[in-house]
Amino acid sequence: MGVMNELINRQNVETLAQVLGEAAPGSSWGHVAGAAAELDGLSLRARTDRISTALLADIRLMPEPGFPTAARTFRTALGSAGFTGWIIWPVSETAVTLALETGAGPDPAGDFDDCLALLAELTPRLTGEFAIRRLLDRDLERSLRVIQGWTGHPDEHVRRLASEGTRPYLPWAVRVPGIVLAPEATIPLLDALYRDPSDYVRRSVANHLNDVARNAPALVVATAERWLAAPDGNTAPVVRHGLRTLIKNAHPGALLLLGFVPASLAVTGPRLDRKSVALPGELAFDFEISNTGAADARLAVDYVVHYMKANGTTSAKVFKIGALTLAAGETRSVTKRHAFRQMTTRVHHAGVHALELQINGIRHGHTEFQVQV
Structure with a gap:
């Protein structure tokens, strides 16, 4: 994470102060320049907040403080090649803060809409996806009306922001x-956007659809079904990526939509290469799948690790292996390795774990092993 923190650093903050000084002649950006020396030990988010606080302090010292002055300055700064990269994050947050302030100008509603427009102008330099969230939270309906218009924007960065x-x-x-x-x-x-010409945009659409699946799986399946009824050459991969969590969760509608129908199978395994894993370490396993039916079988093949929790219960996590098509009578052998190491996103606990296979949503071969921490 230390490398990520340095995406906002002393050099680019000093460049920001210089660029803004050139964009608004006669203005002072002393708070921003001073903040450049106050970043050590701060996370990327904390650095963003520190620079935004400095920007606000300097803007409030200007003859006409408020969003319109900030927006005018930031738009002028877009003429500089140095006004780019992660330093745009605190700039966009500052714009939103000013636009949302009570009495932020003679036309607060206009400031709101213009702030959305400003984020669209800034996002090619660095995504405005974080700052826009507070505008959405303040007035979702108004925001979405504006954002819907971005879906036809000529710049892929703006379409992706939508x-x-x-x-x-x-x-x-x-x-x-x-x-x-x-x-x-x-x-x-x-x-x-699901048929957007840009892969950059389509990946975002798929990830967004996958997010929606957490709370509204039926809506996601119905949406994907509509898209597949009016597809282009890229629709199928967008849908597959968008349904990935529902497939892991063995959602019947998602499995059926992607052609993973019940099949006659014989599954052998999984066979583990060891009964105990010491961290950091790996567990290798293999298995065979045989199609015992009379027709080809399209299979979503995953595996499940049941992790021991601190309270002595287990928690299952599904990992993808891939999609296979087996002809009638065909047998396929698969080998896989799974790593065990402590991570910030997963703390391992010693004890009995288990591994099993998941094929078209059906679990097979629950097999236990020990993890030593």
């Missing part, structure tokens, strides 16, 4: 309760 910025569970970002509680609200955006 999808990525409105994701229900965007990583690193604050939650927007209105989107989580009304998952259907963002589907019109995805409908407009």
